[in-house]
Amino acid sequence: MLVFVTGATGFIGSAVVQELIGAGHQVLGLARSDAGAKSLIAAGAKVHRGDLEDLESLRSGAAMSDGVIHLAFVHDFSKWAANCETDRRAIEALGDALAGSSRPLVTTSGTGLVPPERRPIEDNVPASGSDASPRGASERGAASVAARSVHVSMVRLPPTVHGQGDHGFVPRIIGIAREKGVSAYVGDGRTRWPAVHRLDAAHLYRLVLEKGTAGAGYHGVADEGVPVRDIAEAIGRGLKVPVVAKSPQEAADHFGFLAAFLGMDLLASSVQTQERLGWRPRHPALIPDLEQGHYFEV
Numbered sequence: 001m002l003v004f005v006t007g008a009t010g011f012i013g014s015a016v017v018q019e020l021i022g023a024g025h026q027v028l029g030l031a032r033s034d035a036g037a038k039s040l041i042a043a044g045a046k047v048h049r050g051d052l053e054d055l056e057s058l059r060s061g062a063a064m065s066d067g068v069i070h071l072a073f074v075h076d077f078s079k080w081a082a083n084c085e086t087d088r089r090a091i092e093a094l095g096d097a098l099a100g101s102s103r104p105l106v107t108t109s110g111t112g113l114v115p116p117e118r119r120p121i122e123d124n125v126p127a128s129g130s131d132a133s134p135r136g137a138s139e140r141g142a143a144s145v146a147a148r149s150v151h152v153s154m155v156r157l158p159p160t161v162h163g164q165g166d167h168g169f170v171p172r173i174i175g176i177a178r179e180k181g182v183s184a185y186v187g188d189g190r191t192r193w194p195a196v197h198r199l200d201a202a203h204l205y206r207l208v209l210e211k212g213t214a215g216a217g218y219h220g221v222a223d224e225g226v227p228v229r230d231i232a233e234a235i236g237r238g239l240k241v242p243v244v245a246k247s248p249q250e251a252a253d254h255f256g257f258l259a260a261f262l263g264m265d266l267l268a269s270s271v272q273t274q275e276r277l278g279w280r281p282r283h284p285a286l287i288p289d290l291e292q293g294h295y296f297e298v
Contacts, residue, residue: 002026003209004061006052006090007071008045009036011165012157015202016069017043023206028065030057030072052086055093062097067104067209070094073138075168077257081137088141095145095152105152106208107142109135110159111194111219111268122156122219122272146215153212157220158194158268159261161201162289169258170286174235174295176255183236183243186251186262189229194268196222197283207277221270222281228262234287238296 003020007013008029017027017040027045031037037047050057052072062068070091074083091107098105111120139154146152160169177183201220208218229243236243251259273279284292 001066001209002028002064004028004030004048004065004068005045005071006030006058006061006069006094007073009039010071011163011167012161012198012201013071014039014043015163015198016071016205017045019199019202019206020069020209021045025206028061030061052090055089058090058093059097062094062105065103067106068094068098069106069205069209071108071205073108084135084137087135088137088144091138091141092144095141095148095150098150099145099148102151104209104212104214105145105150106205106212107138107152107154109138109142109154109156109217111156111221111266120224120267121269122217151214153208153214154217155201155205155208155220156217156268157201158196158223159266160193160195160226160286161198161220162195162286163198163283164294166198166295169261170231170290171295172258173231173255173262174239176258177232177235177239177241180254181241183232183239183241184246184251184254185229185232185243186246186248186255186259189227189232189245191228191263191265192225192267193228193231193286194221194224194266195226195286196220196281197285197289199283200279200281204273204277204279207279211277213276216276218273218277218279219268219270220273221268222283223285224269225265225267226286230287231290234290238290238293 029040029045032051048061
């Protein structure tokens with residue numbers, strides 16, 4: 001299968017490219033720069049030039065492919081709503097090229113915010129497009145193309161996708177701890193973050209591409225909920241700095257915008273994903289990954 005991958009040079013996307021090629025697929029990767037194109041060629045992929053706002057490049061890449069995995073997203077929290085809208089338009093453009101065919105489209109969202117009285121499994125996330133979803137506009141895009149007979153499935157990722165080369169939330173928290181000389185958590189530290197290793201996430205994307213059910217959502221979750229205090233303690237050990245508690249008021253000054261995320265209980269489960277696809281995370285969980293030391297190399 002020739003698979004068009006957006007975000008193919010990114011932290012997760014580069015692992016997806018290797019997963020696909022290792023399974024015998026060909027990859028057509030979206031590249032917006034010469035450096036990105038060179039990295040794709042080095043990985044054994046073909047290059048398709050364009051970006052998320054070049055909707056015609058997305059349509060043409062999808063049109064020449066047997067399936068699409070859409071990972072590209074602009075991770076700028078100062079323009080979050082606008083970036084989600086950009087993603088919705090990109091999903092709809094990809095759907096234009098696949099409508100009425102059996103060629104699969106795999107899109108990306110975030111694990112939903114499930115009410116605490118309900119199990120945080122795939123069937124209990126808020127309805128597509130709900131404002132409670134971290135990427136509601138992305139989910140609306142998937143629902144829109146599904147209505148046009150596109151074979152679309154969605155992978156929902158947790159806030160922490162970790163591994164060598166991570167540049168997400170955990171490295172930012174480590175940077176704050178290094179700068180301020182303490183590793184902190186909010187309140188009693190019992191709020192929880194789900195997590196998954198990037199290589200396990202990459203394997204899930206391939207399984208969803210190959211076996212996913214149209215209209216289904218799948219959770220790329222290995223750790224259902226790591227207490228933020230455990231994360232802070234692992235960072236403290238890695239940096240050899242004290243571990244301290246911060247009140248919600250103090251946390252806003254200490255962490256900036258990350259304080260709100262650290263104060264949320266974001267429990268999520270992949271029990272149905274594992275049952276339906278036979279996906280089994282096998283790479284290090286978040287705390288063992290932190291203990292390997294690569295997160296603390298300067």
